[in-house]
Amino acid sequence: MPRIWRLYSRVRGVALSQEKFQFIFKSEDDLNEVLKTGVWTQDDWCVVMDKWVEKPPDDYLMFLPIWIRLRNIPVNYYTEATIRDIAKCVGKVLTVELELEKSQSQDYVMVRVLLDVRNPLRNSKEVQLPDGDLVSISFDYERVRKRCFLCQRLTHEKNMCPFNQVDFGNVSTEVI
Known part of the structure; x- marks a missing residue:
């Protein structure tokens, strides 16, 4: 992982088991930069990382901050409240990247959620509009292979x- 992070001599890793590793950073700034990126992968598998705590809770390393793309939201429902409501079925909503004052150049909205890795990923969510129509909102997960x-x-x-x-x-x- 230190090579992927390009922190060659500024971090070292210790294997705690076949599935758990501890990385010791020389700089708090380097650690925060690595954590800010969110999803890192090893052999195409997502790696869940967090700061070390002496007495970890039962759900320690069970949550992954991840960016998702919500697609197929009807234009009349491009509101932060609606987007948050849709995205919360994936995980706790952390950030919604939506600037309503600017033209929408993409066909999706970016949302950062805290995903519980014990739960299955959702590919879509059916949403019933006020007129009774159903629309399927699809989810794309960034950096999940x-x-x-x-x-x-x-x-x-x-x-x-x-x-x-x-x-x-x-x-x-x-x-x-």
């Missing part, structure tokens, strides 16, 4: 999915 294609979680691959139960007696597969 790998995920389980069965349960949509970031924690494992399809062949290791704990939510996939195969009954070899009649060769059926059940996805929960």
Whole structure:
């Protein structure tokens, strides 16, 4: 990771287990810059990082600040309140990048959320408009490469999915 961060001699890593590492930074500024980026990857898997705490809570390293793109929002509903309401189904909304005074040059709105990595990623959300029409708002996750294609979680691959139960007696597969 220090090579990816371009902090060659300013940080060192210690393996705590096969899945957990501790990085010791020489500078608080370097640490904050790495954390500000949000999602880092190793072998295309997301890496959850946070500042070290002596007595971590039970949900320590279970949340990932991540940017998502919300697409297909009807133009009449481009309000921060509406966008926050839609994005909260993905995670706690941290930031909405929306400047209504400027022309919208993209077909999406950027939202930064705090994603609980124990939950599956959502690809879309159906929203009912006041006139009764349904619209599907799609979500694109920035810098997320790998995920389980069965349960949509970031924690494992399809062949290791704990939510996939195969009954070899009649060769059926059940996805929960």
